[in-house]
Amino acid sequence: MIIGYIRVSTQKQNLEVQQDTLNKYGIDKLYQEKASGRNTNRPILNEVIDYLRTNDILVIYDLSRLGRTVHQVMKLIEYFSQNSIGFISLKENLDITTPIGRAMVIIIASFNQMQVEIQNEKIREGIENAKAHGKHIGRKPISNDKVKIIKALKKEGYTNQEIANHLNISKRTVINYSSIEILK
Incomplete structure (x- = not known):
C-alpha cells in the first residue's frame, strides 16, 4: 500500500501543492497534519507510523516534511529500514533502499537542520539588535x-x-x- 503524508507548520499554511503532487504520484491513503516539524510528537505522523506495514511505501513531498533535525529524520528512516517499509521523498527523488539514497537522506536532513539553525540565529540577532537600540520587544503593556x-x-x-x-x-x-x- 502506498501511504502519503503531508504537513505544514501552521494552521494558516496551505497543503494543496503537497496534496496535488502526492495524488499525481498515486497514493492509496493520505494523511494530513498541521504541526511544526520540530515537534517530535506529531499525532498524525504517529498514526501513520502505526498504520504502516511491511512492504508499504511512505511517500512525502520533501524530506523536511518528515522532520527538521537529522536525528528526527534518521530515527524514522532507520525504523522504515528495519521494518521493510519503503520511503520516497518526491522533491529530492530519494529511495532509502540504496546506500546512496540513505547517504543523501543524511546530507539533505543536515542541510534542513542547518537552515532552521541559521534562521533561529538571525531571529536572536535581530532581537538583540532591537534591544540594543532601545526598542521594546514583545507586546505593549496594558494600561x-x-x-x-x-x-x-x-x-x-x-x-x-x-x-x-x-x-x-x-x-x-x-x-x-x-x-x-x-x-x-
Missing part, C-alpha cells in the same frame, strides 16, 4: 485602567476567560496582570 478593571472583575468572581473576552485581551494577559501591583 493601568485595564489592570484595575481586571482586578475588579476578579473580585466579582468572573473567570479569566470571561474577563479576557470582555476586555478583548488574551486569557494569559488576564492571568499575568491579575496579581501585579498597579503602577502610579
